[in-house]
Amino acid sequence: MAKAAPHSVSASARKFLHQGVRKLFAPAPRPLRFAVYRSFVDCDPAPAANLVLKIAETREELEACFGLLHDAYVNAGFMQPDPSGMRVTLYHALPTTTTLCAKIDGQVVGTISLIRESVFGFPLQAIFDLHQVREVGGNIAEVSALAVHPDFRKTGGAILFPLMKFMFTYCATYFDTRHIVIAVNPNRIEMYESLLFFERLRATPVERYDFANGAPAVGASLDLYAAPQLFKHVYGPKRQRKNLHSYFMELELPNIQLPRRRYFTTNDPVMTPELLDYFFNQKTPGFERLDARKKALLHTIYNLPEYLPVLPGMAPTAEAGAVHPLRAHPRFSLKCPAELRLERAEDTEIHTLDVIEISSGGFQAHCASALPQQLWAGVWVHLGEGEKSTVRAMVVRAKDGFFGFKIESPDAVWQRCVRVLESGTTHAHAIL
Structure with missing residues (x-):
């Protein structure tokens, strides 16, 4: 059992006060309600050194996260008790899902899971319309499985805010995500709208959300590209502990342990x-x-x-x-710069690419300019720190600025990268 937070008495009183104020202002106009919610923000720019935020990667960390989530969902009526004492879903088995955890003195006290779109999709897309989000472009990830240990739910966001900051940083910088989507209980949606600027996917709540035992849910999304300006406009003038723009977008928390990757991959698979x-x-x-x-x-x-x-x-x-027949070559998600040089009789065409997916036999990339098909060209790909590959490649398909390439005789750097990714290991120490 985790130790109770040192300021739990005063924090508890503050929580009851906040609940009373929320009920008082419930009939008030939306802008006034949102201003009241924002007045409750208290984000500590220097949390205790014994707080560590990291990717859950060991059996012990994952089991603690799934156990914490199980108890939170059972208590909220979102699931029936499971004999395992854990809430583990199929999405947790996927390499495109990352589970974050907050630990105090080595014990998991908070968790949140990020589910990027894959062949399984993600839970909420079965019942919410994502058409407008998809039209904007960019990768989508569902934020799910949020739980904080009961002893730390009354501490004024001492665990929640750092965990949310970790989530924002990881999604925007490491997870190659533009849009994050959520499905939350209707009585919680205004917190996400007022504090974090989520926009609802539907005007009315869904009556039954099967992923949460039929509980009602409201879907919402946030464009991470637009978020910095929204946060700056609202929170910029506020003092530090209430300034979520400074907290999320500018502050560096030494408590956060970001993954060290050998290659420019966009996920951190841990499921051996x-x-x-x-x-x-x-x-x-x-x-x-x-x-x-x-x-x-x-x-x-x-x-x-x-x-x-x-x-x-x-x-x-x-x-x-x-x-779904098996692919000839497994594909792996990356985000790395590349340069294509097409030698012609009269000159050399140079195009800048963003490689987003590779395999042993080819890759997919985005390019702002049109590329000719069925012509061999030299491509220089920066796969990771100090990892540059040179291959001959040909465009074999094109659609909306995305191009599929096949490659001829991949060099040793490319082959080594694929072997590492096939091993399921993306950390900096991976050597094959």
């Missing part, structure tokens, strides 16, 4: 075969419950021999193979 087996076969029947299609999709994601023994078995049905 051993961890997948522990959480989805031993502690819960998570894999056993999957239908044939989801089992097939899971096999396309972990298309490596070492994962096969722990993945759910697939019946040899025509449906599973027809829906």
Whole structure:
């Protein structure tokens, strides 16, 4: 059990005061209500040194996060108690999901999960319309599975605000995410709207959100590209402890341990075969419950021999193979600069690329200018710190500024990068 926060008595009184003020101003006009909510902000620019924010990557950290989430969801009526004492979903098995945690003196006291879009999508897209968000462009991630230990819920955001700052920084800088989306209880949506400028995806709440045991939910989104100006406009003039623009966008918290990556990857997979087996076969029947299609999709994601023994078995049905045949080469998400040089008789064309996905046989990139197809060109790709690859590549497909390339005889740097990514390890110490 975590130790109670040192200021829990005064913080508890402050919480009751805030609840009373919220009820008092509930009938007030929306701008006034939002001003009241913002007046409650108290973000400490120098949290205690024993607070650490990091990616949950060990079995102990993940189990603590899933246990904390289980208790929070059970107490809120969002799920029935599970024999494992954990809330573990299929999304937690994916390499495109990252679980963040807050630890005090080594014990997990807060967690939040970030689910980037994949072949499984993400939970809320089944019931909320994301058409307008998609029209803007950019990657989308769902912020989910937020829980704070009961002993730290009355501390004026001492855990929540640092965890949210970590989430903002990670999404914008490391997760290659432009839009974050949420599905929250209707009585909490105004906190996200007033403090963090989320915009609702629908005008009315969804009556049943199956991902949270049928609880009502409201969907909302935030454009991280637009957020800095919104925060600056509202919070810029405020003093430091109430200035969320300074806190989220400018302040550097030494408590945050950002991942050290060898390559310019955009996710931090932690689910080794051993961890997948522990959480989805031993502690819960998570894999056993999957239908044939989801089992097939899971096999396309972990298309490596070492994962096969722990993945759910697939019946040899025509449906599973027809829906999603295995790719010849697994693809990996990155965000790295590149330069294409096309030698012509009269001159040399040089184009700047943003590579977003690679495999052993090709890559996908964005380019602001049109690129010719079916012509070989030299491409210099900056895959990571001190990791530059030179390959011959040809555009084989193009759509809306995105180009698919096949490559000829990848060099040693490219091959080494693919081997590292195939191993499921993206950290700086990965050596293969």
